[in-house]
Amino acid sequence: MDLFKLDGKVAIVTGAGRGIGRSIAKGLAEAGAHIVICSRTEKELLELKSEIDDAGGSSTVMTCDVTDEENIQQVVDDTVKEFGSIDILVNNAGITKKAPALDYDLDDFKRIIDVNLTSVFVFAQKVGRVMAKQQSGSIINISSIASVQAVTGSIPYTASKGAVAMITRTLAVEWAKYNIRVNAIAPAYIETPLVEEVKKTRTGFAEAVAKRTPMGRMGRPDEMAGAAIFLAGEASSYMTGETLFLDGGWKAYGL
Numbered sequence: 001m002d003l004f005k006l007d008g009k010v011a012i013v014t015g016a017g018r019g020i021g022r023s024i025a026k027g028l029a030e031a032g033a034h035i036v037i038c039s040r041t042e043k044e045l046l047e048l049k050s051e052i053d054d055a056g057g058s059s060t061v062m063t064c065d066v067t068d069e070e071n072i073q074q075v076v077d078d079t080v081k082e083f084g085s086i087d088i089l090v091n092n093a094g095i096t097k098k099a100p101a102l103d104y105d106l107d108d109f110k111r112i113i114d115v116n117l118t119s120v121f122v123f124a125q126k127v128g129r130v131m132a133k134q135q136s137g138s139i140i141n142i143s144s145i146a147s148v149q150a151v152t153g154s155i156p157y158t159a160s161k162g163a164v165a166m167i168t169r170t171l172a173v174e175w176a177k178y179n180i181r182v183n184a185i186a187p188a189y190i191e192t193p194l195v196e197e198v199k200k201t202r203t204g205f206a207e208a209v210a211k212r213t214p215m216g217r218m219g220r221p222d223e224m225a226g227a228a229i230f231l232a233g234e235a236s237s238y239m240t241g242e243t244l245f246l247d248g249g250w251k252a253y254g255l
């Protein structure tokens with residue numbers, strides 16, 4: 001089981017305040033890593049910190065807007081100053097907004113690309129510079145089933161997630177020489193506040209997803225943590241450039 005231990009490692013998790021990021025932060029902390037939990041809402045982060053610390057883990061709160069380059073640099077600099085290294089980065093922050101492609105508002109399109117795609121590169125680049133010096137590191141990007149399959153009404157979301165899969169491959173190849181591994185997790189529908197918002201705009205959505213998913217249900221946020229622990233540490237030491245689909249069989253299913 002030592003392959004899954006993250007003792008002594010330092011991890012940054014973005015969008016950690018709730019949903020998938022929160023579960024991944026808790027999972028990595030349980031495996032032994034110190035977690036720098038980043039998001040915009042300090043209140044959610046402080047609650048998460050108490051939960052992690054109460055469970056015997058350790059964490060540091062750093063508020064951060066992932067669309068703000070200076071803010072990202074600050075988080076990276078503060079983490080290195082305080083802990084001396086960054087071993088794991090989880091690029092999780094993400095948003096969506098539904099509208100038909102013919103009517104999609106350009107400002108909304110750009111905002112979603114900024115949060116879901118540009119921030120993944122900017123955070124990876126700034127952390128990658130630290131990891132290249134260390135000659136070690138693992139970066140995990142949260143992609144989506146929407147990286148390989150069309151989702152109607154979600155044009156910037158699918159575009160951003162498809163691009164995250166390619167950022168993952170390209171950085172993996174460029175940075176293998178620095179012993180930095182870059183992989184992605186692609187969930188299908190997971191019961192988080194983000195999906196709650198989608199449910200509000202589409203009646204029958206949850207039932208339709210359950211019917212389309214071979215496992216007959218949406219995923220839970222806590223079901224994302226195991227793959228993150230696997231990708232973060234030694235258990236996946238020869239894996240890079242890959243996307244793991246956690247989708248209840250969604251992608252395997254044809255008709």
Ligand code: NAI
Pocket residue numbers: 014015016017018019020021038039040041064065066067092093094095115142143144145186187188189190191192193194195
């Ligand atoms: P969520 O809405 O529950 O949580 C997203 C987190 O990102 C929140 O903590 C939010 O504050 C943070 N965030 C948003 N914009 C930010 C910004 N500018 N700066 C810093 N933090 C920001 O969403 P959920 O469902 O947990 O999604 C997490 C990731 O998983 C996203 O990248 C999403 O696209 C992806 N995903 C989610 C799926 C789902 O069904 N819930 C399916 C596939 C992928």
